[in-house]
Amino acid sequence: MKSRSTNNYDILYHCTFFLWSIQLKRCSISLKKGRNETCVFHILKKANVWLDEGEKNMRCLRCQNEDPKYFYCDHGTWYCRKCIAFGRVDVGEVPTKVSLKRKKFACCYKLKYPLTPKQSVAVQQIMHYLEQKQDVLVYAACGAGKTELTMEPIQTYLRAGKKVCFAISRRQVVLEIRDRMQEAFPGLHVIAVCQGYTSITDGDLIICTMHQLYRYHQCFDLLIMDEIDAFPYRDNALLEAIAMDACIGEKLMLTATPDEKILEKVEQKEIAMVELFQRPHGYPLIEPTVYCMPVFFQALWLLKFLKEQKKQGIQTLVFLPTITMAEHWYRIVRCTHRCMVFTSKSKDKEAIIDEFHKKKYDFLLCTTILERGITIKGIYVVIVCADHPVFQEASLIQMIGRVGRNIEMPTGKGVFLCRHKTKDIKRCVRAIHMMNQKA
Numbered sequence: 001m002k003s004r005s006t007n008n009y010d011i012l013y014h015c016t017f018f019l020w021s022i023q024l025k026r027c028s029i030s031l032k033k034g035r036n037e038t039c040v041f042h043i044l045k046k047a048n049v050w051l052d053e054g055e056k057n058m059r060c061l062r063c064q065n066e067d068p069k070y071f072y073c074d075h076g077t078w079y080c081r082k083c084i085a086f087g088r089v090d091v092g093e094v095p096t097k098v099s100l101k102r103k104k105f106a107c108c109y110k111l112k113y114p115l116t117p118k119q120s121v122a123v124q125q126i127m128h129y130l131e132q133k134q135d136v137l138v139y140a141a142c143g144a145g146k147t148e149l150t151m152e153p154i155q156t157y158l159r160a161g162k163k164v165c166f167a168i169s170r171r172q173v174v175l176e177i178r179d180r181m182q183e184a185f186p187g188l189h190v191i192a193v194c195q196g197y198t199s200i201t202d203g204d205l206i207i208c209t210m211h212q213l214y215r216y217h218q219c220f221d222l223l224i225m226d227e228i229d230a231f232p233y234r235d236n237a238l239l240e241a242i243a244m245d246a247c248i249g250e251k252l253m254l255t256a257t258p259d260e261k262i263l264e265k266v267e268q269k270e271i272a273m274v275e276l277f278q279r280p281h282g283y284p285l286i287e288p289t290v291y292c293m294p295v296f297f298q299a300l301w302l303l304k305f306l307k308e309q310k311k312q313g314i315q316t317l318v319f320l321p322t323i324t325m326a327e328h329w330y331r332i333v334r335c336t337h338r339c340m341v342f343t344s345k346s347k348d349k350e351a352i353i354d355e356f357h358k359k360k361y362d363f364l365l366c367t368t369i370l371e372r373g374i375t376i377k378g379i380y381v382v383i384v385c386a387d388h389p390v391f392q393e394a395s396l397i398q399m400i401g402r403v404g405r406n407i408e409m410p411t412g413k414g415v416f417l418c419r420h421k422t423k424d425i426k427r428c429v430r431a432i433h434m435m436n437q438k439a
């Protein structure tokens, strides 16, 4: 007959096994149920609960993770699962360093239009901080020409034989920036590293997605990061750690909508800030007009507005908060209007944008997928249900920022249709007004 303590042990043991087997499922480890303490110890070890003193202080040398719950043991070797998507790095293992060619380039960039006086001042300020080995945040209005500000630093670093990388969140923009940089620096071999372009990873100047930075452990003397407030880099501690790991020198960060976290660093003087709120054509940013009304009336208002736009031959971008809404509204209006819907689900995205550029459609119904990067001459913008939680301040600023970018058509109209003014709407209106005041 079993003693009471043995029974208690059994109950405890079964509970422990059950709980840890759930943990094990997470890390895809299967163990046969055994009835000895060695096995329980093994389970605890595998489930990453039983750590030796040394193992409690583990650190991943790529993503700098120190949280024990992200370390797993594979046949006695601990590795980091926080950054496993970028390939396995064992604890204590220095990530593989690619050898990049370094040489001094006697390069000289050329621009289509000379820098405006305000852009030149911003460039001087950036260079001043970089010379002092300080990281810099460029806070520039949408369409203020922030990419042009990076060319002088790129030239200076390349002339000194240093390695430069321009990283940005979205793949499409990587390809665009690659073309722009190649045009500005015709003597250099500018390469893009992103999905579909990973066979060549070294060039005179590297343009890549934030994700691809994992390839470049301790490589760059100047790391330029564009749209740091955009998904997926924003609030992504892993991508941030990967970026920090790739940079051994200075960081030059660009944004039109900085978040509070980075502004705090500016306040604490960890990062220097350079502002540029004037667009090259000198016209102010479009301040949005806000109309409050129920959704049904928003639809009526929009149809009337689009009719007027069509008469005047002006194209419009209509932003909706969700894919379902965009597709629903498209089904209603496509019978009477030349229009198209553009969401993350759309096939042939490039073809749709191309046809819109060619004025095949009077307007495009889209989600926040088009809030950045797109520049269409003379476009107006309407945001329907602007009080929807998906439209945060940064999104609203970016969407309104599509208007009036072209030097030939620097004015336009941006409208928010909402049931009530949210905090984000108020903040967006205030921020744009502030930029115009400072410009």
Ligand SMILES: [Zn+2]
Pocket (backbone or CB within 6 Å): 060, 061, 062, 063, 064, 065, 080, 081, 082, 083, 084, 089
């Ligand atoms: Zn890691």
